[in-house]
Amino acid sequence: MDLEQIYARIWASLARAAAEKNQPFKTMQAATIGLDGAPNVRTVVLRSVSEPRGEIIFHTDLRSPKIVELSREPRIALVGVDPVHNLQIRVTGRAEVVRSGPERLEAWQSSPDHTLTVYRTTLAPGTPIQHPDEAFDANPASAGEEATGFDHFCVVKVRVDSLDWLEHSKNDHHERARFYREGERWSQGWIAP
Ligand SMILES: Cc1cc2nc3c(=O)[nH]c(=O)nc-3n(C[C@H](O)[C@H](O)[C@H](O)COP(=O)(O)O)c2cc1C
Numbered sequence: 448m449d450l451e452q453i454y455a456r457i458w459a460s461l462a463r464a465a466a467e468k469n470q471p472f473k474t475m476q477a478a479t480i481g482l483d484g485a486p487n488v489r490t491v492v493l494r495s496v497s498e499p500r501g502e503i504i505f506h507t508d509l510r511s512p513k514i515v516e517l518s519r520e521p522r523i524a525l526v527g528v529d530p531v532h533n534l535q536i537r538v539t540g541r542a543e544v545v546r547s548g549p550e551r552l553e554a555w556q557s558s559p560d561h562t563l564t565v566y567r568t569t570l571a572p573g574t575p576i577q578h579p580d581e582a583f584d585a586n587p588a589s590a591g592e593e594a595t596g597f598d599h600f601c602v603v604k605v606r607v608d609s610l611d612w613l614e615h616s617k618n619d620h621h622e623r624a625r626f627y628r629e630g631e632r633w634s635q636g637w638i639a640p
Contacts, residue, residue: 448622450624450626450635450636450637451635453612453622453624454610454624454626454633454635456612457536457610457612457626458496458498460472460529460534460536461493461496461503461536462496462498464493464496464527465493465494465495465496465503465504471527471528471529471530471531471532471534472493472527472528472529472536473492473493474490474491474492474493474527475490475491475493475525475526475527475536475538476488476489476490476491476525476526476527477489477490477491477505477513477523477524477525478523478524478525478526479513479516479517479520479523480516480519480520480522481516482515482516482519487512487513487516489513491505491507491525491603492505492506492562493505494506494554494558494602495554500606501606501607501628502604502605502606502607503525503538503540503604503605503607504554504602504603504604504605505602505603505605506554506558506562506600506601506602506603507601507603508565508566508571508572508599508600508601509544509546509598509599509600509601510571510572510599511571511572511573512572512573514544514601517542517544517603518544521541521542521543522539522540522541522542523539523540523541523542523605524537524538524539525537525538525539525540525605526538532614533614533615533616533617534612534613534614534615535611535612535613535615536610536611536612537609537610537611537613538605538607538609538610538611539607539608539609540605540606540607540608540609541605541606541608542603542604542605542606543603543604543605543606544601544602544603545601545602545603545604546601550602551600551601551602554600554602555597555600563595563596563600564586564596565596566595566596566597566598566599566600567586567594567595567596567599568582568585568586568596569585569586570582570585607628608627608628609625609626609627609628610625610626611623611624611625611626612624612625612626613640615640621640622637622640623637623638623639623640624636624637624638625638
């Protein structure tokens with residue numbers, strides 16, 4: 448593959464991951480800089496991808512620690528792996544937390560209901576509890592009450608600054624390429640694996 452083909456394959460892989468079930472890169476690990484300066488990393492689900500806008504999107508809880516971290520330092524890094532094809536995609540960018548407006552509403556309305564139940568709990572993510580049942584009881588739905596969870600829901604848009612592709616081949620002919628955004632243009636090159 449040449450560099451243009453790899454660039455296209457990265458975006459196609461991410462778009463497929465966002466659109467379909469059980470795809471590699473459906474979940475990626477997203478790293479932020481913690482308030483104490485130490486790295487923090489967690490799994491997120493890719494929800495939407497746009498190559499023309501150079502953007503990838505995940506959803507999260509406004510109360511979660513990563514939101515405080517991103518509000519202080521919007522730089523973010525994500526990594527995902529396709530273990531069948533020995534591929535790694537790394538992404539860096541800047542995160543924008545969308546807390547209101549039509550984009551957030553549209554994301555909420557187009558999400559399957561089972562993905563939204565996590566937003567209904569009255570416990571902020573990371574709250575210490577005595578027993579896992581406490582988290583279940585904190586879901587108003589379990590008490591038969593109405594609560595959509597929408598107040599806790601937000602969209603995180605990552606404007607991508609760089610992409611890093613690594614393919615480990617079985618015959619040791621590994622290939623690694625990096626793509627950088629320069630304004631609206633992308634520059635590209637091979638790098639040592
Ligand atoms: C398979 C899987 C998918 C997940 N997807 C998301 C997600 O899309 N958004 C999210 O905020 N947390 C997701 N989580 C939970 C996070 O990994 C993390 O535990 C939670 O968001 C709290 O992170 P924080 O304390 O760093 O803010 C997922 C966890 C797993 C195991």
